[in-house]
Amino acid sequence: MKILEQITGRNPFEGNLIPSRVALFQRGRPTQPFPHPGNYRQPLRILESIYCGAEQESGPGRHNRYLSVPGLPYVLVTRDPKLIRAILIDTGDKPGQFDRDESPAAGIARATGSDTLLYSNGTLWHRQKKLAAAPFGRTSLFQPEKFHEFEQTFRHTVAERLDKLRKLQAESGEKVTRIKLEPEIQVIMLEMLVNNFFGADVTYDELRNRYVPAIGRLISWMVDDTVIPRSRNIFKNTGAGRALLDRDREAFQELTDIALSGRKEGKGLWKQFKSDATNDQLRNNIRVFLAGALEATTSMASWALSHLSRTGKLQRAVFEEVKEMNEYDPDNLKQARTLNAVLTETLRLTPSLYFLPRRATVDRWVETSDGGKIRIPKGTHVVLDVWHSNRCEEFWGREICGYKAVRFAPERWEKLAQQGKRPGDIPHFGFGHGPRACPGKYLGMLEVGLVVGAIVKIFRFRAVKSKQHVLAGVSTKPADGVLVDLQLR
Numbered sequence: 001m002k003i004l005e006q007i008t009g010r011n012p013f014e015g016n017l018i019p020s021r022v023a024l025f026q027r028g029r030p031t032q033p034f035p036h037p038g039n040y041r042q043p044l045r046i047l048e049s050i051y052c053g054a055e056q057e058s059g060p061g062r063h064n065r066y067l068s069v070p071g072l073p074y075v076l077v078t079r080d081p082k083l084i085r086a087i088l089i090d091t092g093d094k095p096g097q098f099d100r101d102e103s104p105a106a107g108i109a110r111a112t113g114s115d116t117l118l119y120s121n122g123t124l125w126h127r128q129k130k131l132a133a134a135p136f137g138r139t140s141l142f143q144p145e146k147f148h149e150f151e152q153t154f155r156h157t158v159a160e161r162l163d164k165l166r167k168l169q170a171e172s173g174e175k176v177t178r179i180k181l182e183p184e185i186q187v188i189m190l191e192m193l194v195n196n197f198f199g200a201d202v203t204y205d206e207l208r209n210r211y212v213p214a215i216g217r218l219i220s221w222m223v224d225d226t227v228i229p230r231s232r233n234i235f236k237n238t239g240a241g242r243a244l245l246d247r248d249r250e251a252f253q254e255l256t257d258i259a260l261s262g263r264k265e266g267k268g269l270w271k272q273f274k275s276d277a278t279n280d281q282l283r284n285n286i287r288v289f290l291a292g293a294l295e296a297t298t299s300m301a302s303w304a305l306s307h308l309s310r311t312g313k314l315q316r317a318v319f320e321e322v323k324e325m326n327e328y329d330p331d332n333l334k335q336a337r338t339l340n341a342v343l344t345e346t347l348r349l350t351p352s353l354y355f356l357p358r359r360a361t362v363d364r365w366v367e368t369s370d371g372g373k374i375r376i377p378k379g380t381h382v383v384l385d386v387w388h389s390n391r392c393e394e395f396w397g398r399e400i401c402g403y404k405a406v407r408f409a410p411e412r413w414e415k416l417a418q419q420g421k422r423p424g425d426i427p428h429f430g431f432g433h434g435p436r437a438c439p440g441k442y443l444g445m446l447e448v449g450l451v452v453g454a455i456v457k458i459f460r461f462r463a464v465k466s467k468q469h470v471l472a473g474v475s476t477k478p479a480d481g482v483l484v485d486l487q488l489r
Contacts, residue, residue: 199267347430
């Protein structure tokens with residue numbers, strides 16, 4: 001019956017949010033509307049191609065689109081924020097709720113294990129989420145005595161790294177240094193995770209020269225392995241490529257063991273972790289946390305600095321807020337209104353997680369906050385397109401916020417506040433939403449706010465390239481690695 005529906009082109013969705021069908025073959029679009037070996041490194045172009053021709057549709061078909069290939073499950077892609085929110089809230093381990101779609105992360109599962117918070121709902125996922133809540137939650141992390149302990153160690157790490165960068169520039173005798181900031185950010189973020197968070201003691205040189213490159217190559221491998229499993233590039237499976245992959249896996253395993261080693265003595269945030277789970281039961285989640293948190297925080301900090309490098313006015317405003325700031329505690333950060341707006345706008349315009357995958361476990365009716373309804377057939381792959389939702393003029397443009405949706409404008413949050421709206425009233429889904437929202441949100445915001453604030457406090461920086469281009473894999477990043485001309489203040 002389903003194959004017959006697909007052959008005849010019958011729309012399988014019901015309700016008043018009916019999606020329009022994406023043509024499999026169409027001239028003038030950036031690429032095919034599905035990943036394959038020729039385009040899988042360009043996921044944003046794939047999503048963009050989904051909406052080619054959508055402007056000719058009326059009603060919900062402009063923002064809700066579906067792919068139908070005979071013999072394969074339906075794929076629903078939506079950039080409607082109300083529908084995205086409704087599906088995210090209806091995700092969980094209760095019967096009939098949406099599950100996390102594992103297919104876009106198949107390579108990660110093969111590299112780290114499928115028994116982690118990234119994967120399907122159920123008893124195991126629910127237990128792991130509960131375990132993560134204590135050390136990561138706002139209530140625990142922002143208790144004054146606990147917060148100040150970690151804020152001080154984080155701040156010391158950032159200051160130490162940036163001081164080296166400052167000394168190198170001073171010793172060079174040059175007023176301006178051209179540098180990519182992203183590699184510096186990666187090391188700082190991994191050092192904060194491993195040494196400050198997990199209580200380890202790994203040297204800067206080891207992190208920079210061994211562990212960061214190894215994790216980066218493994219993440220690239222995971223992306224490849226998702227689209228072209230097992231039979232991919234033969235050169236990576238043999239000879240020098242295979243030897244390098246084995247060394248990277250060994251380095252990642254070592255780093256995981258180092259992170260776990262502090263648990264016995266209650267180092268770092270391990271002292272907040274109360275559980276009878278064995279280290280072996282935690283190992284895969286630690287691996288996901290090391291790689292995922294490094295990717296997400298590096299992405300967010302890199303984007304924030306990239307945006308600031310293109311607007312001297314905003315950079316000066318942030319500097320005025322942080323120049324006398326010696327502690328990055330919640331109260332001080334709350335007072336830094338421009339910095340907060342920069343971080344929030346960064347998450348909106350250039351989110352690390354640019355789409356959120358879900359799967360319908362049953363035929364499921366979904367209702368949005370304004371009364372919209374859609375019946376999604378069982379087995380449908382649901383792609384919640386956060387990137388294009390946040391850049392859609394209808395949802396985030398001049399009529400709503402006073403600024404074009406595609407423009408980086410932290411001022412829009414003040415405009416929304418004047419309308420009585422808070423960031424949560426118009427979610428940008430930068431950390432996800434609902435039951436499966438990122439458990440490390442508050443830790444991530446602390447780390448990124450600290451790094452961005454500290455860099456602005458010490459340096460002026462200006463983008464070398466006028467345009468920002470995007471690299472997208474597991475997360476999004478500035479394509480130029482945040483290439484800037486750096487100058488001491």
